[in-house]
Amino acid sequence: MPAAVDQYLAENAAAFEEQLCQLLRIPSVSAQSTHKGDIRAAAEWVAGQFRDMGMKAEICETPGHPIVYAELCQAPGAPTALVYGHYDVQPPDPLDLWETPPFEPTRRNGNLYARGATDDKGQMFTHVKSAEAWLKTVGKLPINLKFLIEGEEEVGSEHLDDYIRLNRERLKCDVCVISDTSQFGPGLPAITYGLRGISYFELKLQGPDRDLHSGVFGGAVVNPANALVKMLTALVDDQGRVQVPGFYDDVTPLTERERKEFAALPYDEAEFKSAIGVKELNGEADFTNIERRWARPTCDINGLTSGYQGEGAKTVLPAKASAKFSFRLVPNQDPANLKAALETFLKERCPAGITMELIGYHGAPGVVVPLESPYVAAAVKAVEHGFGRRPVFIREGGSIPVVSTFHDLLGVDTLLLGWGLNDDNTHSPNEKFCLADFHRGIKTSAALWEELGRVKT
Amino acid sequence: MPAAVDQYLAENAAAFEEQLCQLLRIPSVSAQSTHKGDIRAAAEWVAGQFRDMGMKAEICETPGHPIVYAELCQAPGAPTALVYGHYDVQPPDPLDLWETPPFEPTRRNGNLYARGATDDKGQMFTHVKSAEAWLKTVGKLPINLKFLIEGEEEVGSEHLDDYIRLNRERLKCDVCVISDTSQFGPGLPAITYGLRGISYFELKLQGPDRDLHSGVFGGAVVNPANALVKMLTALVDDQGRVQVPGFYDDVTPLTERERKEFAALPYDEAEFKSAIGVKELNGEADFTNIERRWARPTCDINGLTSGYQGEGAKTVLPAKASAKFSFRLVPNQDPANLKAALETFLKERCPAGITMELIGYHGAPGVVVPLESPYVAAAVKAVEHGFGRRPVFIREGGSIPVVSTFHDLLGVDTLLLGWGLNDDNTHSPNEKFCLADFHRGIKTSAALWEELGRVKT
Numbered sequence: 001m002p003a004a005v006d007q008y009l010a011e012n013a014a015a016f017e018e019q020l021c022q023l024l025r026i027p028s029v030s031a032q033s034t035h036k037g038d039i040r041a042a043a044e045w046v047a048g049q050f051r052d053m054g055m056k057a058e059i060c061e062t063p064g065h066p067i068v069y070a071e072l073c074q075a076p077g078a079p080t081a082l083v084y085g086h087y088d089v090q091p092p093d094p095l096d097l098w099e100t101p102p103f104e105p106t107r108r109n110g111n112l113y114a115r116g117a118t119d120d121k122g123q124m125f126t127h128v129k130s131a132e133a134w135l136k137t138v139g140k141l142p143i144n145l146k147f148l149i150e151g152e153e154e155v156g157s158e159h160l161d162d163y164i165r166l167n168r169e170r171l172k173c174d175v176c177v178i179s180d181t182s183q184f185g186p187g188l189p190a191i192t193y194g195l196r197g198i199s200y201f202e203l204k205l206q207g208p209d210r211d212l213h214s215g216v217f218g219g220a221v222v223n224p225a226n227a228l229v230k231m232l233t234a235l236v237d238d239q240g241r242v243q244v245p246g247f248y249d250d251v252t253p254l255t256e257r258e259r260k261e262f263a264a265l266p267y268d269e270a271e272f273k274s275a276i277g278v279k280e281l282n283g284e285a286d287f288t289n290i291e292r293r294w295a296r297p298t299c300d301i302n303g304l305t306s307g308y309q310g311e312g313a314k315t316v317l318p319a320k321a322s323a324k325f326s327f328r329l330v331p332n333q334d335p336a337n338l339k340a341a342l343e344t345f346l347k348e349r350c351p352a353g354i355t356m357e358l359i360g361y362h363g364a365p366g367v368v369v370p371l372e373s374p375y376v377a378a379a380v381k382a383v384e385h386g387f388g389r390r391p392v393f394i395r396e397g398g399s400i401p402v403v404s405t406f407h408d409l410l411g412v413d414t415l416l417l418g419w420g421l422n423d424d425n426t427h428s429p430n431e432k433f434c435l436a437d438f439h440r441g442i443k444t445s446a447a448l449w450e451e452l453g454r455v456k457t
Numbered sequence: 458m459p460a461a462v463d464q465y466l467a468e469n470a471a472a473f474e475e476q477l478c479q480l481l482r483i484p485s486v487s488a489q490s491t492h493k494g495d496i497r498a499a500a501e502w503v504a505g506q507f508r509d510m511g512m513k514a515e516i517c518e519t520p521g522h523p524i525v526y527a528e529l530c531q532a533p534g535a536p537t538a539l540v541y542g543h544y545d546v547q548p549p550d551p552l553d554l555w556e557t558p559p560f561e562p563t564r565r566n567g568n569l570y571a572r573g574a575t576d577d578k579g580q581m582f583t584h585v586k587s588a589e590a591w592l593k594t595v596g597k598l599p600i601n602l603k604f605l606i607e608g609e610e611e612v613g614s615e616h617l618d619d620y621i622r623l624n625r626e627r628l629k630c631d632v633c634v635i636s637d638t639s640q641f642g643p644g645l646p647a648i649t650y651g652l653r654g655i656s657y658f659e660l661k662l663q664g665p666d667r668d669l670h671s672g673v674f675g676g677a678v679v680n681p682a683n684a685l686v687k688m689l690t691a692l693v694d695d696q697g698r699v700q701v702p703g704f705y706d707d708v709t710p711l712t713e714r715e716r717k718e719f720a721a722l723p724y725d726e727a728e729f730k731s732a733i734g735v736k737e738l739n740g741e742a743d744f745t746n747i748e749r750r751w752a753r754p755t756c757d758i759n760g761l762t763s764g765y766q767g768e769g770a771k772t773v774l775p776a777k778a779s780a781k782f783s784f785r786l787v788p789n790q791d792p793a794n795l796k797a798a799l800e801t802f803l804k805e806r807c808p809a810g811i812t813m814e815l816i817g818y819h820g821a822p823g824v825v826v827p828l829e830s831p832y833v834a835a836a837v838k839a840v841e842h843g844f845g846r847r848p849v850f851i852r853e854g855g856s857i858p859v860v861s862t863f864h865d866l867l868g869v870d871t872l873l874l875g876w877g878l879n880d881d882n883t884h885s886p887n888e889k890f891c892l893a894d895f896h897r898g899i900k901t902s903a904a905l906w907e908e909l910g911r912v913k914t
Binding site: 156196198200202207208209210212213214215216217218219220221222223225226228229230232233236238240276277278279280281282283284289292293296297298299300301302303304305306307308309312313314315316317318321323324326328351352353355361362396397398399427 | 613653655657659664665666667669670671672673674675676677678679680682683685686687689690693695697733734735736737738739740741746749750753754755756757758759760761762763764765766769770771772773774775778780781783785808809810818819853854855856
């Protein structure tokens, strides 16, 4: 990478931090309509950053919050990268648990504390500043670069897929880049090459047409709460293995190489347990904790609701009982296939006297990026430049649905290059971003444009 | 019964209705502290009724709402009856479903509509007016009569047991009388000789120390909601048979005579199902619907709470999951014996990684009044006088804990003589009391004092 770029980064480190603080001061909480003006202000601020460095930027309206789109495509013959990020943040509640106010960014112990510091304003901003460094020194980018920065990630990205579908030509690219994940541990950068998918459901059972007295009717009327627990129990065995027929048919097993590499990662089970406050772990036999979380499908109940939930006792035979539950899927499992088999499975177990309704919420397939891709090799070199060490290859248990959207609609893979740490308190009070990682991220990103630019398309 | 008594009842029918309306206009809602003054007013009003007819009456303070106590014991050699009732009522919500305001008693189709009309102001009042009829005509009662009218029945009778315990001498009697139940059907009066007991629990499970991301942690961390449904499922089989060891050991089976009498009662299953809006019923094999509800123990989940209960989807692995559930018990099952066996049963099924807490709420044993008792025979005659037909003997699935308190602390059985109907909407909008039944109840009660007075103690 040109020395001038590195020098620019070094000389502007303080300015970059100050600019990030400006963005963090805007409370762009997408879930709360009172922050609509702040959302707009954040979008304008981000667009302004692109314009200031000479990129074309546009604020694209959606039925919800706007998307900021920017591009600079003046590197003929070089590949095109599309950076995705989001400028919206989670609500800061509960406010009283913040040591310093969520929208007054504060430096402490080498970290910057604020809502959005790492998720995703800080991480997204690294790619903005790296482009600026190239443009302000070399005068041009070594790659064709596009940015898609949305404002609804924290509320389900409702309008993103439509935007991508309607703007396929504009968004055409060779590879996508997202920094919205974490390193494996402090100082141990990672390339996340796999994500689990998800299929989320709600099961609603209706028994009698109103709550009944459990003394007068109990024993003769089928209780939907009793039925619910039985139906849910049938879904998974004691080890968490899903019992819906065919569920595991399409699961791509981990390769021996992956299992060896995961096993070589530093992992302290006592520390893991202590961090979440449990004494024992459990899960599928013959799989390690990391394998269970990154590469095995699951079924977790996310919510249960029925009858009386207040203080003390109420002798009610509830009219209704419902559960929210979701399956994490691994690559090659199709979320669209699951619902029919699940519905049959549950219907067979739904007792007479109960009517059931199964609602399917969002689904997303799991993804893996082929490790042999030249873009992955380019990213490895960039991380080595920015962090001074080779990244490990990891997967993640969560889902980032836009990764499959990019795959399906744009036909490209995504590089998940996360600068965060697992204890960054994303979605919790005292969210933070390590400032050293912020600068390492910018440096990696600057190198990434050069390395990706060299890939022959 | 002296003709003068019957005549007094006939001549004062309209006055009795008007007086009941006075009481019904007082919104003595025990659950709401804003009605504290109304509670006091209702107690004073009831005490005034006793004083007006020449009984000694007292308003007894408790740490909660006061108890009205009255007595007239001037029938040496005759037995003593203790009437229990309550002057407090359920909250009237939801108000918009009432056709006429809950505290403006309104006559419609031969019924009196108001909160408390049947539960329990109207039914309780029948025993007040019957005593008045004797005193205003014959000049004395044919029995020694005591009244215990409380103001906390709708909020769990928290201070009643203490009052009874501290006033055993004062409350000493040969038989108790409660009118807070129903006829078997319109024009088919009933003596309720059996009640189910209850043992109510809450099971609280704790997994991780906070809600976790179900993507990041799912599959490796034991989910307390998944554990809860498994533990609850183990409690009962598909027919509702409780699986806790020893649960059925002490159950007194129904006699052949009882089963025959229950089978002879008019019961229309299609009507029963339609009234509660279910298409199918289910329960223990080899028992009829009536037997299941009146005389078989049960386990019903009364409430389920865990994780996300709002709209849409949230991918949370909940920290906590809890259930309220209760067992209906039949005579001879001791609620005090159940908790230890239940706790062992659940602990054996609580997976590693989850801590459980089992909270025991109120318990009450089931009761049966011996049918061969002379007081029952007296009550039969009184009902024949008041309703013009012989009552049927029924049980009820619910629990009236004070019945066991009377049995345990005063050593007496209770006559449950209900003038209500199953569709009286107790605890619901548009509560009503059939005015013809109100007067039949007063007439039965007046005869009851004479019939009970003849029993040799």
